[in-house]
Amino acid sequence: MKILCWNTDDAVWKHWNQIVGASTSLVRVQTLEDVYHALETDASNYQYCFIYLEDTSLPKQVEEVVALYSAFPNQKVIVFPNQLSQAGALRLFSVGISGQCAPYIGKEQLSLVLSVVGSGEIWGGKAFIQQLIMQSTAPAENHHVELDDLSERELDVAQHVAKGLSNKQIALEMDITERTVKAHLTSVFKKTNTKDRLALALLAQA
Incomplete structure:
Protein backbone atom coordinates (compact mmCIF):
# COMPACT_ATOMS: atom_id res chain seq x y z
CA MET A 1 0.00 0.00 0.00
CA LYS A 2 1.27 3.46 -0.91
CA ILE A 3 0.25 6.65 0.87
CA LEU A 4 1.00 10.13 -0.46
CA CYS A 5 1.97 12.43 2.41
CA TRP A 6 2.00 16.23 2.24
CA ASN A 7 4.08 16.87 5.34
CA THR A 8 6.47 19.71 6.13
CA ASP A 9 7.22 18.68 9.73
CA ASP A 10 10.23 16.37 10.13
CA ALA A 11 9.21 15.11 13.59
CA VAL A 12 5.69 14.17 12.48
CA TRP A 13 7.08 12.55 9.33
CA LYS A 14 9.44 10.44 11.43
CA HIS A 15 6.54 9.38 13.68
CA TRP A 16 4.38 8.37 10.70
CA ASN A 17 7.17 6.16 9.38
CA GLN A 18 7.41 4.45 12.76
CA ILE A 19 3.71 3.56 13.04
CA VAL A 20 2.82 2.32 9.55
CA GLY A 21 2.96 -1.38 8.79
CA ALA A 22 5.82 -3.04 6.95
CA SER A 23 3.68 -3.42 3.83
CA THR A 24 2.96 0.32 3.69
CA SER A 25 5.11 2.77 1.74
CA LEU A 26 4.92 6.49 2.56
CA VAL A 27 5.77 8.96 -0.21
CA ARG A 28 6.57 12.44 1.11
CA VAL A 29 6.00 15.71 -0.72
CA GLN A 30 6.40 19.16 0.81
CA THR A 31 4.52 21.47 -1.55
CA LEU A 32 0.96 21.63 -2.81
CA GLU A 33 2.26 21.60 -6.37
CA ASP A 34 3.99 18.28 -5.72
CA VAL A 35 0.72 16.82 -4.38
CA TYR A 36 -1.11 17.79 -7.57
CA HIS A 37 1.72 16.45 -9.71
CA ALA A 38 1.75 13.09 -7.92
CA LEU A 39 -2.01 12.63 -8.16
CA GLU A 40 -2.23 13.86 -11.75
CA THR A 41 0.52 11.41 -12.71
CA ASP A 42 -1.04 8.38 -11.05
CA ALA A 43 -3.77 8.95 -8.45
CA SER A 44 -4.70 5.25 -8.46
CA ASN A 45 -1.23 4.47 -7.16
CA TYR A 46 -2.07 5.97 -3.76
CA GLN A 47 -4.70 4.39 -1.52
CA TYR A 48 -4.70 7.40 0.82
CA CYS A 49 -3.44 10.95 0.97
CA PHE A 50 -2.21 12.17 4.40
CA ILE A 51 -2.02 15.93 4.90
CA TYR A 52 -0.38 17.59 7.90
CA LEU A 53 -2.05 20.93 8.72
CA GLU A 54 0.21 23.57 10.26
CA ASP A 55 -0.93 26.09 12.87
CA THR A 56 0.47 29.13 11.08
CA SER A 57 -1.47 28.76 7.84
CA LEU A 58 -4.43 26.58 8.88
CA PRO A 59 -7.30 28.53 7.21
CA LYS A 60 -5.31 28.85 3.97
CA GLN A 61 -4.30 25.19 4.02
CA VAL A 62 -7.88 24.07 4.72
CA GLU A 63 -9.03 25.84 1.55
CA GLU A 64 -6.12 24.30 -0.37
CA VAL A 65 -7.26 20.85 0.79
CA VAL A 66 -10.84 21.67 -0.26
CA ALA A 67 -9.62 22.63 -3.75
CA LEU A 68 -7.42 19.52 -3.89
CA TYR A 69 -10.31 17.23 -2.97
CA SER A 70 -12.52 18.93 -5.56
CA ALA A 71 -9.90 18.09 -8.18
CA PHE A 72 -9.53 14.47 -6.98
CA PRO A 73 -12.90 13.53 -5.40
CA ASN A 74 -12.16 9.80 -5.46
CA GLN A 75 -9.02 10.20 -3.35
CA LYS A 76 -9.34 9.23 0.31
CA VAL A 77 -7.89 12.26 2.13
CA ILE A 78 -7.07 12.21 5.86
CA VAL A 79 -5.90 15.42 7.54
CA PHE A 80 -3.71 15.68 10.62
CA PRO A 81 -4.16 19.17 12.12
CA ASN A 82 -1.56 20.25 14.67
CA GLN A 83 -4.30 22.23 16.39
CA LEU A 84 -8.00 21.32 16.32
CA SER A 85 -10.28 23.81 14.62
CA GLN A 86 -14.02 23.15 14.64
CA ALA A 87 -14.58 25.54 11.73
CA GLY A 88 -11.79 23.93 9.75
CA ALA A 89 -13.04 20.42 10.48
CA LEU A 90 -16.61 21.28 9.50
CA ARG A 91 -15.40 22.84 6.28
CA LEU A 92 -13.35 19.77 5.37
CA PHE A 93 -15.93 17.17 6.36
CA SER A 94 -18.65 19.09 4.51
CA VAL A 95 -16.84 18.67 1.20
CA GLY A 96 -16.20 14.98 1.75
CA ILE A 97 -12.74 14.36 3.19
CA SER A 98 -12.42 10.94 4.77
CA GLY A 99 -10.99 11.69 8.18
CA GLN A 100 -9.17 13.78 10.73
CA CYS A 101 -6.58 12.51 13.23
CA ALA A 102 -3.98 13.82 15.66
CA PRO A 103 -0.52 14.06 14.05
CA TYR A 104 1.01 11.74 16.69
CA ILE A 105 -1.66 9.07 16.42
CA GLY A 106 -0.77 5.62 17.76
CA LYS A 107 -0.03 2.59 15.58
CA GLU A 108 -3.16 0.60 16.49
CA GLN A 109 -5.37 3.65 16.18
CA LEU A 110 -4.01 4.45 12.71
CA SER A 111 -4.66 0.88 11.63
CA LEU A 112 -8.28 1.28 12.80
CA VAL A 113 -8.61 4.61 10.99
CA LEU A 114 -7.40 3.13 7.70
CA SER A 115 -9.78 0.19 8.10
CA VAL A 116 -12.76 2.49 8.73
CA VAL A 117 -11.90 4.94 5.94
CA GLY A 118 -11.11 2.07 3.58
CA SER A 119 -14.64 0.75 4.06
CA GLY A 120 -16.10 4.10 3.02
CA GLU A 121 -16.79 5.54 6.48
CA ILE A 122 -15.73 8.91 7.89
CA TRP A 123 -13.22 9.05 10.74
CA GLY A 124 -13.00 11.93 13.14
CA GLY A 125 -12.99 9.95 16.31
CA LYS A 126 -16.50 9.24 17.58
CA ALA A 127 -16.25 11.79 20.39
CA PHE A 128 -15.07 14.53 18.02
CA ILE A 129 -17.81 13.84 15.48
CA GLN A 130 -20.41 13.94 18.24
CA GLN A 131 -18.92 17.20 19.50
CA LEU A 132 -19.25 18.71 16.02
CA ILE A 133 -22.84 17.54 15.83
CA MET A 134 -23.74 18.89 19.26
Whole structure:
Protein backbone atom coordinates (compact mmCIF):
# COMPACT_ATOMS: atom_id res chain seq x y z
CA MET A 1 0.00 0.00 0.00
CA LYS A 2 1.27 3.46 -0.91
CA ILE A 3 0.25 6.65 0.87
CA LEU A 4 1.00 10.13 -0.46
CA CYS A 5 1.97 12.43 2.41
CA TRP A 6 2.00 16.23 2.24
CA ASN A 7 4.08 16.87 5.34
CA THR A 8 6.47 19.71 6.13
CA ASP A 9 7.22 18.68 9.73
CA ASP A 10 10.23 16.37 10.13
CA ALA A 11 9.21 15.11 13.59
CA VAL A 12 5.69 14.17 12.48
CA TRP A 13 7.08 12.55 9.33
CA LYS A 14 9.44 10.44 11.43
CA HIS A 15 6.54 9.38 13.68
CA TRP A 16 4.38 8.37 10.70
CA ASN A 17 7.17 6.16 9.38
CA GLN A 18 7.41 4.45 12.76
CA ILE A 19 3.71 3.56 13.04
CA VAL A 20 2.82 2.32 9.55
CA GLY A 21 2.96 -1.38 8.79
CA ALA A 22 5.82 -3.04 6.95
CA SER A 23 3.68 -3.42 3.83
CA THR A 24 2.96 0.32 3.69
CA SER A 25 5.11 2.77 1.74
CA LEU A 26 4.92 6.49 2.56
CA VAL A 27 5.77 8.96 -0.21
CA ARG A 28 6.57 12.44 1.11
CA VAL A 29 6.00 15.71 -0.72
CA GLN A 30 6.40 19.16 0.81
CA THR A 31 4.52 21.47 -1.55
CA LEU A 32 0.96 21.63 -2.81
CA GLU A 33 2.26 21.60 -6.37
CA ASP A 34 3.99 18.28 -5.72
CA VAL A 35 0.72 16.82 -4.38
CA TYR A 36 -1.11 17.79 -7.57
CA HIS A 37 1.72 16.45 -9.71
CA ALA A 38 1.75 13.09 -7.92
CA LEU A 39 -2.01 12.63 -8.16
CA GLU A 40 -2.23 13.86 -11.75
CA THR A 41 0.52 11.41 -12.71
CA ASP A 42 -1.04 8.38 -11.05
CA ALA A 43 -3.77 8.95 -8.45
CA SER A 44 -4.70 5.25 -8.46
CA ASN A 45 -1.23 4.47 -7.16
CA TYR A 46 -2.07 5.97 -3.76
CA GLN A 47 -4.70 4.39 -1.52
CA TYR A 48 -4.70 7.40 0.82
CA CYS A 49 -3.44 10.95 0.97
CA PHE A 50 -2.21 12.17 4.40
CA ILE A 51 -2.02 15.93 4.90
CA TYR A 52 -0.38 17.59 7.90
CA LEU A 53 -2.05 20.93 8.72
CA GLU A 54 0.21 23.57 10.26
CA ASP A 55 -0.93 26.09 12.87
CA THR A 56 0.47 29.13 11.08
CA SER A 57 -1.47 28.76 7.84
CA LEU A 58 -4.43 26.58 8.88
CA PRO A 59 -7.30 28.53 7.21
CA LYS A 60 -5.31 28.85 3.97
CA GLN A 61 -4.30 25.19 4.02
CA VAL A 62 -7.88 24.07 4.72
CA GLU A 63 -9.03 25.84 1.55
CA GLU A 64 -6.12 24.30 -0.37
CA VAL A 65 -7.26 20.85 0.79
CA VAL A 66 -10.84 21.67 -0.26
CA ALA A 67 -9.62 22.63 -3.75
CA LEU A 68 -7.42 19.52 -3.89
CA TYR A 69 -10.31 17.23 -2.97
CA SER A 70 -12.52 18.93 -5.56
CA ALA A 71 -9.90 18.09 -8.18
CA PHE A 72 -9.53 14.47 -6.98
CA PRO A 73 -12.90 13.53 -5.40
CA ASN A 74 -12.16 9.80 -5.46
CA GLN A 75 -9.02 10.20 -3.35
CA LYS A 76 -9.34 9.23 0.31
CA VAL A 77 -7.89 12.26 2.13
CA ILE A 78 -7.07 12.21 5.86
CA VAL A 79 -5.90 15.42 7.54
CA PHE A 80 -3.71 15.68 10.62
CA PRO A 81 -4.16 19.17 12.12
CA ASN A 82 -1.56 20.25 14.67
CA GLN A 83 -4.30 22.23 16.39
CA LEU A 84 -8.00 21.32 16.32
CA SER A 85 -10.28 23.81 14.62
CA GLN A 86 -14.02 23.15 14.64
CA ALA A 87 -14.58 25.54 11.73
CA GLY A 88 -11.79 23.93 9.75
CA ALA A 89 -13.04 20.42 10.48
CA LEU A 90 -16.61 21.28 9.50
CA ARG A 91 -15.40 22.84 6.28
CA LEU A 92 -13.35 19.77 5.37
CA PHE A 93 -15.93 17.17 6.36
CA SER A 94 -18.65 19.09 4.51
CA VAL A 95 -16.84 18.67 1.20
CA GLY A 96 -16.20 14.98 1.75
CA ILE A 97 -12.74 14.36 3.19
CA SER A 98 -12.42 10.94 4.77
CA GLY A 99 -10.99 11.69 8.18
CA GLN A 100 -9.17 13.78 10.73
CA CYS A 101 -6.58 12.51 13.23
CA ALA A 102 -3.98 13.82 15.66
CA PRO A 103 -0.52 14.06 14.05
CA TYR A 104 1.01 11.74 16.69
CA ILE A 105 -1.66 9.07 16.42
CA GLY A 106 -0.77 5.62 17.76
CA LYS A 107 -0.03 2.59 15.58
CA GLU A 108 -3.16 0.60 16.49
CA GLN A 109 -5.37 3.65 16.18
CA LEU A 110 -4.01 4.45 12.71
CA SER A 111 -4.66 0.88 11.63
CA LEU A 112 -8.28 1.28 12.80
CA VAL A 113 -8.61 4.61 10.99
CA LEU A 114 -7.40 3.13 7.70
CA SER A 115 -9.78 0.19 8.10
CA VAL A 116 -12.76 2.49 8.73
CA VAL A 117 -11.90 4.94 5.94
CA GLY A 118 -11.11 2.07 3.58
CA SER A 119 -14.64 0.75 4.06
CA GLY A 120 -16.10 4.10 3.02
CA GLU A 121 -16.79 5.54 6.48
CA ILE A 122 -15.73 8.91 7.89
CA TRP A 123 -13.22 9.05 10.74
CA GLY A 124 -13.00 11.93 13.14
CA GLY A 125 -12.99 9.95 16.31
CA LYS A 126 -16.50 9.24 17.58
CA ALA A 127 -16.25 11.79 20.39
CA PHE A 128 -15.07 14.53 18.02
CA ILE A 129 -17.81 13.84 15.48
CA GLN A 130 -20.41 13.94 18.24
CA GLN A 131 -18.92 17.20 19.50
CA LEU A 132 -19.25 18.71 16.02
CA ILE A 133 -22.84 17.54 15.83
CA MET A 134 -23.74 18.89 19.26
CA GLN A 135 -22.01 22.27 18.83
CA SER A 136 -23.12 22.96 15.27
CA THR A 137 -26.45 24.50 14.42
CA ALA A 138 -28.16 23.25 11.28
CA PRO A 139 -31.04 25.23 9.70
CA ALA A 140 -34.13 23.75 11.29
CA GLU A 141 -36.95 25.28 9.22
CA ASN A 142 -37.06 22.38 6.74
CA HIS A 143 -36.03 19.74 9.25
CA HIS A 144 -39.44 18.20 9.93
CA VAL A 145 -40.49 18.18 6.29
CA GLU A 146 -37.27 16.44 5.22
CA LEU A 147 -37.40 13.82 7.96
CA ASP A 148 -41.15 13.26 7.57
CA ASP A 149 -40.42 11.87 4.12
CA LEU A 150 -38.45 9.00 5.65
CA SER A 151 -39.87 5.58 6.38
CA GLU A 152 -39.71 4.31 9.96
CA ARG A 153 -36.64 2.20 9.16
CA GLU A 154 -34.91 5.06 7.35
CA LEU A 155 -35.57 7.38 10.29
CA ASP A 156 -34.06 4.79 12.65
CA VAL A 157 -30.94 4.64 10.48
CA ALA A 158 -30.67 8.45 10.41
CA GLN A 159 -30.96 8.63 14.20
CA HIS A 160 -28.25 6.00 14.65
CA VAL A 161 -25.98 7.97 12.27
CA ALA A 162 -26.62 11.05 14.44
CA LYS A 163 -25.24 9.11 17.40
CA GLY A 164 -22.01 8.49 15.50
CA LEU A 165 -22.55 4.78 14.82
CA SER A 166 -20.91 3.02 11.86
CA ASN A 167 -22.85 0.95 9.32
CA LYS A 168 -21.74 -2.23 11.08
CA GLN A 169 -22.92 -0.95 14.46
CA ILE A 170 -26.25 0.18 12.98
CA ALA A 171 -26.74 -3.25 11.42
CA LEU A 172 -26.20 -4.89 14.81
CA GLU A 173 -28.52 -2.44 16.59
CA MET A 174 -31.32 -2.89 14.04
CA ASP A 175 -30.71 -6.60 13.40
CA ILE A 176 -30.30 -6.09 9.65
CA THR A 177 -27.41 -6.55 7.22
CA GLU A 178 -24.83 -3.88 6.42
CA ARG A 179 -26.03 -4.01 2.81
CA THR A 180 -29.53 -3.09 3.99
CA VAL A 181 -28.11 -0.23 6.07
CA LYS A 182 -26.30 1.09 2.98
CA ALA A 183 -29.50 0.83 0.93
CA HIS A 184 -31.43 2.77 3.57
CA LEU A 185 -28.67 5.40 3.72
CA THR A 186 -28.71 5.89 -0.05
CA SER A 187 -32.44 6.53 0.13
CA VAL A 188 -32.08 8.79 3.18
CA PHE A 189 -29.38 10.94 1.54
CA LYS A 190 -31.61 11.39 -1.50
CA LYS A 191 -34.78 12.22 0.43
CA THR A 192 -33.06 14.65 2.82
CA ASN A 193 -30.81 16.21 0.17
CA THR A 194 -27.73 15.45 2.28
CA LYS A 195 -24.49 14.17 0.77
CA ASP A 196 -22.66 12.64 3.70
CA ARG A 197 -23.07 11.24 7.22
CA LEU A 198 -22.09 14.45 8.98
CA ALA A 199 -24.66 16.53 7.09
CA LEU A 200 -27.31 13.92 7.86
CA ALA A 201 -26.31 13.81 11.53
CA LEU A 202 -26.55 17.60 11.78
CA LEU A 203 -30.01 17.48 10.24
CA ALA A 204 -31.21 14.69 12.52
CA GLN A 205 -29.90 16.55 15.57
CA ALA A 206 -31.53 19.87 14.61
